[in-house]
Amino acid sequence: MNELIPINYEGEQPTVSARELYTGLEITDRFSRWFERMSAYGFSEGNDFTSVKSSTLVNNGAEREITDYRVSIDMAKQICMIQRSEKGRQYRQYFLDLEKAWNTPEQIFARALKMADQTIAKLKDSVRALSTEISVKNQIIGELKPKADYYDEILKNPGLVTITQISKDYGMSAKEMNSLLHDLGIQYKQSGQWLLYSTYHNMGYTHSETVNITRSDGRPDVKMNTKWTQKGRIFLYNTLKEKEILPVIEMLEETA
Numbered sequence: 001m002n003e004l005i006p007i008n009y010e011g012e013q014p015t016v017s018a019r020e021l022y023t024g025l026e027i028t029d030r031f032s033r034w035f036e037r038m039s040a041y042g043f044s045e046g047n048d049f050t051s052v053k054s055s056t057l058v059n060n061g062a063e064r065e066i067t068d069y070r071v072s073i074d075m076a077k078q079i080c081m082i083q084r085s086e087k088g089r090q091y092r093q094y095f096l097d098l099e100k101a102w103n104t105p106e107q108i109f110a111r112a113l114k115m116a117d118q119t120i121a122k123l124k125d126s127v128r129a130l131s132t133e134i135s136v137k138n139q140i141i142g143e144l145k146p147k148a149d150y151y152d153e154i155l156k157n158p159g160l161v162t163i164t165q166i167s168k169d170y171g172m173s174a175k176e177m178n179s180l181l182h183d184l185g186i187q188y189k190q191s192g193q194w195l196l197y198s199t200y201h202n203m204g205y206t207h208s209e210t211v212n213i214t215r216s217d218g219r220p221d222v223k224m225n226t227k228w229t230q231k232g233r234i235f236l237y238n239t240l241k242e243k244e245i246l247p248v249i250e251m252l253e254e255t256a
Contacts (some may be wrong), residue, residue: 002093018069025087038079048075160227169247193224205232
């Protein structure tokens with residue numbers, strides 16, 4: 001079948017350009033007025049035709065944007081019949097033959113294969129996007145796992161803890177940890193007790209505990225000890241991690 005007019009197969013149904021049909025039918029009326037008159041024969045935009053933009057060359061060689069329409073084959077066939085001309089008869093027969101070819105079992109099967117290929121391509125894109133998302137989530141989980149592990153260790157001990165217990169988590173002595181926290185501006189020593197600076201003292205990080213002691217000369221006395229709450233312990237963890245000081249449990253996982 002010789003091609004009278006280019007057919008667009010990009011959509012679910014084939015379409016033709018209204019302007020190319022207008023030219024092929026050798027219409028003498030202005031295009032916009034002709035198409036307005038044709039579309040008034042019970043056709044609706046969105047169902048029978050859609051507006052598109054195209055371009056044309058003007059006399060000075062410049063491009064000018066013009067309005068065109070993608071017309072369904074059924075609408076094009078009826079427009080041809082309305083013309084009552086030899087060209088209209090030729091084009092209408094062309095569209096009838098096209099419809100027959102479009103609806104042959106071979107063409108239906110070919111369209112089904114094309115749709116299947118498009119579906120597979122979309123699924124592949126979805127799988128790639130999902131794989132990327134999973135990879136990102138796995139990396140985040142991997143980055144957070146050491147923190148979660150140490151948090152688990154903290155949550156296993158809901159009571160107060162001494163600085164000695166905390167320092168052991170970092171492979172330090174209590175003296176080293178106290179000095180480190182002092183250097184970081186977290187605490188200072190007064191009357192033998194480590195106290196938090198004002199920035200932190202009302203955050204619920206520590207609790208002062210009275211301990212009964214016996215002096216070297218046998219006299220009974222009391223001493224104030226600072227113990228850390230679990231909230232304070234997590235605060236220390238986050239603060240030290242910013243300084244790249246990690247608990248032993250995390251260092252072991254990083255070297256594993």
